[in-house]
Amino acid sequence: MQDSLMHESLRGIHYVGNGVAWASGTNGTVLRTEDMGYLWQKCAVPPGAEKLDFRGVQAFDANTAIVMSSGKGDLSRLYKTTDGCATWKLVFTNPDKDGFFDAMTASRTGDTEDILLLGDPVDGAFKVFCRIDDDTHVEECMSGAPANAAEGEGVFAASNSSVIWSSHRTTAFFATGGKDGARIFRMEKSTSGNAPIWKSSPMPMFGIGDSAGIFSLAKRTSDHTTHLIAVGGDYKQPEDAEHNAAYTRDDGLHWLAVASAPHGYRSSVAYDEKLKTWITVGPNGTDVSFDDGRNWQALRPGAMDQAGADRDWNALSLPFVVGPDGRVGILRDAAVGEARKSFDAKSAKDAKVTPR
Template identity: 35%
Template sequence: MRFVIVITLTLLGTRSFSQKIVPLNTSAKASFRGLSVVDDNTVWVSGSNGTVGRSVDAGKTWTWLPVPGFEKRDFRDIEAFDKSTAIIIAVDTPALILKTTDGGKTWKTVYENHTPGMFLDAMEFWNDDNGIVVGDPIKGKFFIARSFDGGNTWTEVPVENAPAADSGEACFAASGTNVRILSRDMACLVSGGTRSRLFIQGAPINLPIIQGAQTTGANSIAIRDNNKLKDSEYFVVVGGDFSKDTLKEKNCFITKDGGKTWIAPATPPNGYRSCVEFIDKNKLITSGTSGVDISNDGGLNWRNISKEGYHVCRKAKKGKAVYLAGGKGRIAKLENN
């Protein structure tokens, strides 16, 4: 009996590591950095050449929704609420935020900023009403704006209340997950470049991740969800050097105490990673231009499951499905063997 139990447990352990990346057939030509998964069936993507796409059948078919007049813009983040409603950000000057309520047939400009140097990086929502958008520093301060009406209007946070950035410090728009919900009324963000830090309520925390050059630093942070929207203290940060995307040195760190101390994985991700996402309490997925990795122990050990590059990976807000998107129109789904 003991022999049978051992074999059974071994097989179960093996099965838990049997995830695979399954590419989805699309006709897209764009590079995707924006991805929002509403539920197991409803997925939105956004990217270069003014491209927005939507699937309502778990990625089997896609509707491509070019935004008229914005064919040369790059939409690097998207936040979708249902099959009909989504918000996209156009990163460079002029910085723009657009919203659709009819499934992408028409778009309304809800925010526009012509300030020289404006570059929107990422967007996050607490719920259907309350959201935040962050951008690269302007005159030494990170740009932050808030919405309290579902993204219909946006209010800029006063410069004196915005976090101060060091020279050469900015945010990467590679995944939209460099800003995350931390609690019911707080968000945090990570920076990269010559300086890489975690900001909580504007207070900076130095990160041990590789930094010092414009191509280095933190790209994404994942927050363990305790399902109660109380303060969480378990964070996983990924990044690296995107100019050397197979480099494993100092590309991932974990904190279990809200940033007071940091732990390096025993087995790090297999290179630079631009996005990280919790799948459940202990399982995470991370993706970057050199591949995709899975962790089953809270980020302490990672296993490479694909050498194909993806800029972003996101789990369904209401469901369990996990999708990925990247360059050359690539969109995929995480599945179990």
């Protein structure tokens, strides 16, 4: 556990590398660390953002980051800093009075910064925006087939992880929920120069209802294939340990139900490349998977951990995790190692059992 020196609810977290991480939350809160969280700095509040809820942050280095606020209409905004959060510039405001920003992902290639920004449906279709090259060029992504929404369908802005690119940036995905069930939307880039097309897949592995669906997506790449995990559940029933996870091993073409699920509603999931482990968090605990999402087991505090260090979390950017009331934690690798020993022992035992 780390001390953020504040008590706002945190939902955005992005670890850049080399000890640099950024976090964001309610009431215009943005935090930054350059030493793996030994000291968290409270950033200047962006102009006019004192009451905004920054649900997402995407950073490029210790000086440059973009924060996304979520709210109806013009309360959904993007701000950017290039001087280590001493000052901020408003770069985009939601143009739809009924719109609502849910999540964004950003990347940098050379001097080019790209953003994929996802919003709730307006006039029956999900809003997807792109930014290319500069601070002012933000526009709705052109698509040959819009991402049409069902009645009551929406995106959950729980952890800024409901939209992602595939590892090779040829495909984008976002996840939904609602009274008719969850779906995964997959954007396929055209190789013939035509506009990309959105295709959706129903996800019956997840529950149905206004508070149920998919809350987070994460990826890893192996042999030029993107492996994806989807987690969620019903945030009004956080103890429900069913209908909360699925996985795919073929770039999102076919989704599979898990064999053993996480132990409750989960708001965020991530892959730890160093530990070769998937990790998912939520209000009632943390779970890990060592077999690409097929089986999940609880990751509980050990003798070296603070009581409750596994719970009350909103969002992941490993090794960091954030939650309500200014909660910030950093993953203890040895805890995952202990869980892996237990998984390996059980797998070895099961392998010795010969069915009649």
